[in-house]
Amino acid sequence: MKILVAVKRVIDYNVRVRVRADGSGVETANVKFSMNPFDEIALEEAVRLKESGAATEVIAVSIGPVQAQETLRSALAMGADRAILIQTDEAVEPLAVAKLLAAVARRESVELAILGKQAIDDDANQTGQMLAALLDWPQGTFASKLSIENGHAIVTREIDGGLETIRLALPALITTDLRLNTPRYASLPNIMKAKKKPLEVLTQAELGVDITPRLVTLKVEEPPKRKAGVKVADAAQLFDKLKHEAKVI
């Protein structure tokens, strides 16, 4: 079984994101980029499935600028067997990403796709579900547990009320939640080895996919700031403020 894992290059989760003064977006110059954390979890899960013998090959796919090759090298260092970059400098929306990934999934005859549940930049939480739809595969989103048994994926999902378990006939799509696993750190020997693993570069035209955006971003702005509050000395003063000033208790 081949597994496709999508990895996105995003502004590192520790970076305090700043909105550009002209409202055109957020500041990306001189900012640290990393692999989307949910995609690291996806990759870890795929590598574990390969290590357990349930999968034969892990293919990491990214869509983005030439710098996304670094993200793919990280994926290879974590244990992906090979990588594909669909190179573009355009902003690619989730629907277009799903179309590109679907084209790769068909070309590579993968039986499982594991994606992060959302990217921490656009927070869209769409791509996995869209990919499942385009491939007509069943979907197990927000997974906190995954096992492969007799041609099925058994998925425990984090839902608003607790946990839910579903059984999907393969081929299937999984999106990862935070508690699926703890991604490994790539070892130095594996980082060295990753440099020699195959990394193929494609264009959307070669895959025959139209990535024209459907949404126009008119402006990006900072959210309203909260005004600074006050310090209270102890529980008694807090109680008094909540009761008589804020009047919320």
Next chain:
Amino acid sequence: MAVLVLAEHDNSVLAAATRNTVTAAAQLATGPVHVLVAGQAASAVAAEAARLSGVEKILLADDAAYAYGLAEPLAALLISLAENYDAILAPATTFGKNVLPRAAALLDVAQISDVTAILSPDTFVRPIYAGNALATVQSTDKRKVITVRTTAFAPAADGGAAIIESLSAAIPVPRSQFVGREVTRSERPDLTAARVVVSGGRGLGSKENFLLMEKLADTLGAAIGASRAAVDAGYAPNDAQVGQTGKIVAPDLYIAVGISGAIQHLAGMKDSKVIVAINKDEEAPIFQLADYSLVGDLFVELPKLCALLSGAQG
């Protein structure tokens, strides 16, 4: 503009998030608002939805295929109905987030996720980067597919009298099968709809100590939330997580206890009306947006606060 709302429910009760979504639908609609109730033996839900103010018609799809809210049959149902509507809305809950993008892709529409404001029939505001930026986006798709951030829209009140129309049976989708659910049982208010939320973080130190949050919640009739660190450490269940990738809450009063305030956590609660933070580290980022900051030992201050609160009620 006719709008269809996908209702969230458990086959017996309409989820509160549906009410907020109906309010968003009414803002968007220039024509009728319909609500789709797809479930099994869900006629009580349809009756409840029919009372929502501003709703003209309930579409009731009652079939075993819809019993557990699986995405595959629901997306198929939505696309079979889509041609009658200019927009399809669902709450941005785990339910709506699971189902709606699948329908959007089948309709070849770019979904607009987590909408916090509707500026015109094609222009919307949505948070990006954990709410550190707000994007105003214009959709060029003919049909809009939207998930709604429920805290940004008031719940629709009762007062309507919609007609209920039954839809024909579902086409079975055998490749996805429900196995089971472990629902967290709680007598407390729903986290996303509660007037008061008390949230605990890693500072509580253990699952046993997290019980202090129960006492605090008891005195306030509050829902209990948690930071990711507390959930990862096993102090609290996953469905208590408040933050960018967990639940978004905006109660009248939010009390953060032993939570340092990572960007990802702040994204889930910074729209609360009054924020209280109790933390021993005065450098904790949570204090930068708290209305009332108490720098101190939570194991000393929390019991005192609980005593004062229960005294106030007694």
